[in-house]
Amino acid sequence: MEQLSQSLLELITQTATNMPADVRRALKRVLTMEDKNNRSGQALQIIGLNIDMACEREQPICQDTGMPTFFIHTPVGVNQIAMKRAIHEAIVEATKLGKLRPNSVDSVTGKNAGNNIGPGTPIIHFEQWEEDEIEVLLLLKGGGCENKNIQYSLPCELEHLGRADRNLEGVYKCILHAIWQAQGQGCSVGCLGVCIGGDRTSGYHHAKEQLLRPLDDVNPNPVLAELEERVMAHANDLGIGTMGFGGKVTLFGCKIGALNRLPASFFVSVAYDCWAFRRLGVRLDPQTGAIRRWLFREERPQRLADQENLPLTGRELHLTTPLSEEDVRKLRVGDVVLLSGVIYTGRDALHKYLMEHDSPVDLRGQVIYHCGPVAIKDAQGRWKITAAGPTTSMREEPYQADIIRRFGIRAVIGKGGMGEKTLQALKDYGAVYLNAIGGAAQFYAECVTEVEGVDFLEEFGIPEAMWHLRVKDLLAVVTMDSHGNSLHEVVEEESGKNLELIAPRR
Ligand SMILES: O=C(O)C[C@H](O)C(=O)O
Numbered sequence: 192m193e194q195l196s197q198s199l200l201e202l203i204t205q206t207a208t209n210m211p212a213d214v215r216r217a218l219k220r221v222l223t224m225e226d227k228n229n230r231s232g233q234a235l236q237i238i239g240l241n242i243d244m245a246c247e248r249e250q251p252i253c254q255d256t257g258m259p260t261f262f263i264h265t266p267v268g269v270n271q272i273a274m275k276r277a278i279h280e281a282i283v284e285a286t287k288l289g290k291l292r293p294n295s296v297d298s299v300t301g302k303n304a305g306n307n308i309g310p311g312t313p314i315i316h317f318e319q320w321e322e323d324e325i326e327v328l329l330l331l332k333g334g335g336c337e338n339k340n341i342q343y344s345l346p347c348e349l350e351h352l353g354r355a356d357r358n359l360e361g362v363y364k365c366i367l368h369a370i371w372q373a374q375g376q377g378c379s380v381g382c383l384g385v386c387i388g389g390d391r392t393s394g395y396h397h398a399k400e401q402l403l404r405p406l407d408d409v410n411p412n413p414v415l416a417e418l419e420e421r422v423m424a425h426a427n428d429l430g431i432g433t434m435g436f437g438g439k440v441t442l443f444g445c446k447i448g449a450l451n452r453l454p455a456s457f458f459v460s461v462a463y464d465c466w467a468f469r470r471l472g473v474r475l476d477p478q479t480g481a482i483r484r485w486l487f488r489e490e491r492p493q494r495l496a497d498q499e500n501l502p503l504t505g506r507e508l509h510l511t512t513p514l515s516e517e518d519v520r521k522l523r524v525g526d527v528v529l530l531s532g533v534i535y536t537g538r539d540a541l542h543k544y545l546m547e548h549d550s551p552v553d554l555r556g557q558v559i560y561h562c563g564p565v566a567i568k569d570a571q572g573r574w575k576i577t578a579a580g581p582t583t584s585m586r587e588e589p590y591q592a593d594i595i596r597r598f599g600i601r602a603v604i605g606k607g608g609m610g611e612k613t614l615q616a617l618k619d620y621g622a623v624y625l626n627a628i629g630g631a632a633q634f635y636a637e638c639v640t641e642v643e644g645v646d647f648l649e650e651f652g653i654p655e656a657m658w659h660l661r662v663k664d665l666l667a668v669v670t671m672d673s674h675g676n677s678l679h680e681v682v683e684e685e686s687g688k689n690l691e692l693i694a695p696r697r
């Protein structure tokens with residue numbers, strides 16, 4: 192098995208950087224469904240462009256390279272201990288090369304392992320089979336969409352939908368509710384893996400297994416096939432749209448499986464995957480570990496975007512940091528901004544820290560970017576940002592208003608929107624929320640012209656550190672302004688009403 196580790200490294204690299212063929216086909220269709228001149232359409236164009244850039248550069252599609260989850264079938268007699276060792280080797284190497292972000296954090300100490308190895312990471316599921324090849328499927332599912340997974344225990348009451356009973360109608364309601372509760376926070380357009388039944392653990396596991404099915408297959412169970420079709424026919428009437436901007440497309444796949452359950456339990460487990468749906472596979476020679484063939488991978492993928500640069504409308508507003516109150520008060524929901532100057536990344540660890548400590552830099556008039564980049568050092572020892580899309584902002588809701596007030600921050604860039612407390616702070620202190628396009632890590636890395644410094648690297652690790660980034664023309668949409676308007680509130684409310692129309696209460 193001398194080639195095994197190298198084959199696995201190729202699998203990891205390709206999965207992080209090259210979108211699967213079936214997902215490309217689905218997204219290509221999605222791209223034609225939205226008008227390029229509206230917010231969702233422009234976001235989709237950026238997503239298409241980002242997928243092309245990632246593939247050409249062999250760099251991560253999204254900076255969150257997710258939880259490496261392997262589903263492996265081996266012929267009887269293959270040494271699984273040796274395979275596990277080879278997987279670990281490949282993961283460490285892929286992390287060094289910046290194909291994976293260091294994503295494994297000690298849950299007790301908060302320390303980032305730095306190499307993606309630790310208790311529970313990576314996840315490896317082995318099974319034996321009677322074929323004479325090894326099959327390795329890899330799913331890289333990021334944290335933002337993982338946070339939007341949801342498990343229902345039927346019967347239950349659902350907002351906007353009323354009672355969900357222990358039957359397929361109840362399951363249908365749960366699935367629609369799952370899409371609705373995710374809004375744009377899981378980087379819609381999304382794709383669902385669903386399991387009806389099982390227990391709490393096997394339910395989620397089987398839901399994820401559904402994501403291993405080709406998007407264009409037909410469910411072998413005709414009842415589930417019909418349910419999948421029904422979800423696909425109606426989910427796009429919700430109006431959530433790309434990134435929750437409102438629009439015609441919200442979902443590009445729904446795969447449903449079922450497991451037997453205990454009489455007392457009836458779970459519906461939903462695994463929500465973002466548009467950055469990364470899963471590929473390989474068939475390996477069981478003697479050498481060499482790749483015999485690829486699964487889901489397109490040899491020479493065609494470009495998804497129409498052109499190499501984003502077509503701008505000319506209506507974009509140019510802003511340079513530091514921002515004044517006047518700059519910010521002029522902005523209204525719906526404006527598209529091109530931001531230049533120095534911005535500071537900060538996510539969970541930094542927000543918690545700033546609640547109790549001073550900032551290492553003066554943040555008056557400055558911009559906080561909710562972002563955990565992939566960063567590697569070049570040959571001269573200088574930091575280079577190789578992937579840098581936004582992270583879900585809602586996690587900072589408990590802190591953001593206080594931090595805006597205490598430090599005089601004028602803009603927050605993130606994705607998925609924030610809540611009422613932050614909206615009030617934007618109004619009270621003159622600040623704005625800018626929604627960047629989630630997952631577009633190459634598109635945003637391109638805007639970073641220089642790393643001017645970094646704080647808390649040792650303490651917080653690469654994704655959580657405070658990076659001082661000089662950016663040029665970073666594109667984002669104003670979705671919460673300083674006049675009390677929030678696009679997220681509007682879309683959530685309207686899609687809630689649509690939910691009531693799609694599946695009437697009983
Ligand atoms: O961790 C990240 O960079 C992003 C995360 O996947 C998210 O969607 O919030």
Ligand code: SF4
Pocket residue numbers: 253254255332333334335336376377378465466467580581582583629630631
């Ligand atoms: S940032 Fe968005 S695209 Fe990336 S892993 Fe998170 S949910 Fe997926």
